[in-house]
Amino acid sequence: MAPVTTPPVIVISGPSGAGKSTLLKRLFANYPDSFGFSVSHTTRPPRAGERDGIEYHFVTPDHFTQLIADNKFIEHATFAGKSYGTSIQAVKDVVNKGRACILDIEMEGVKQVKKTDLDAKFLFVAPPSVEELEKRLRGRGTESEDAVQKRLEQAVKELEYSKVDGVHDRVVVNDDFEKAYKELNEWIVGVLHESAAEKN
Ligand SMILES: Nc1ncnc2c1ncn2[C@@H]1O[C@H](COP(=O)(O)OP(=O)(O)OP(=O)(O)O)[C@@H](O)[C@H]1O
Numbered sequence: 082m083a084p085v086t087t088p089p090v091i092v093i094s095g096p097s098g099a100g101k102s103t104l105l106k107r108l109f110a111n112y113p114d115s116f117g118f119s120v121s122h123t124t125r126p127p128r129a130g131e132r133d134g135i136e137y138h139f140v141t142p143d144h145f146t147q148l149i150a151d152n153k154f155i156e157h158a159t160f161a162g163k164s165y166g167t168s169i170q171a172v173k174d175v176v177n178k179g180r181a182c183i184l185d186i187e188m189e190g191v192k193q194v195k196k197t198d199l200d201a202k203f204l205f206v207a208p209p210s211v212e213e214l215e216k217r218l219r220g221r222g223t224e225s226e227d228a229v230q231k232r233l234e235q236a237v238k239e240l241e242y243s244k245v246d247g248v249h250d251r252v253v254v255n256d257d258f259e260k261a262y263k264e265l266n267e268w269i270v271g272v273l274h275e276s277a278a279e280k281n
Pocket residue numbers: 095096097098099100101102103104217218220221255256257258259261
């Protein structure tokens with residue numbers, strides 16, 4: 082019988098604008114079959130064609146509040162009056178189906194994952210400097226001035242937390258993109274191999 086293996090949960094964090102989405106986009110394009118995505122919960126109604134449990138777990142505001150109270154979420158947030166959250170169970174569902182689960186989350190989410198029994202590895206994407214981060218956030222053109230300032234304030238906190246010993250297994254500085262991608266890729270492939278070897 083084939084050995085039962087549980088793929089890892091890989092947590093990628095780092096300040097907004099550090100380049101997480103750009104790095105992950107390349108990773109998923111290069112390894113289309115290795116990773117799975119957790120299904121989020123939301124209180125917004127389904128759009129045409131959206132299926133419960135596939136695109137989202139659609140829940141009522143009361144149910145969502147109960148899940149928060151029961152500490153079932155790794156992260157949750159409200160956008161335009163609707164709540165969204167990543168549950169611990171949704172992540173377990175991915176690894177139980179044999180796919181590694183990558184979570185692109187903020188510092189509070191990282192702390193939350195550390196409190197669970199998920200077998201997680203942590204990678205931090207750091208900007209070369211706060212000045213360069215500011216340039217990228219402005220260059221992306223997606224944020225208002227107020228939002229840029231808020232993200233920079235948050236970035237300073239994230240960078241401080243990243244320096245606490247043992248919080249992250251790996252820090253990749255996204256200075257030169259190709260170099261950063263190579264480092265991230267090698268580390269993640271290593272984690273996938275390690276995890277498979279451990280459980281065989
Ligand atoms: N090494 C790099 N050099 C220069 N620009 C970069 C580099 N990496 C990413 N960028 C650019 O910086 C901007 C921010 O990158 P990205 O959107 O991937 O950040 P993020 O960390 O995912 O942010 P958020 O958490 O807000 O989603 C983008 O415009 C991206 O093209």
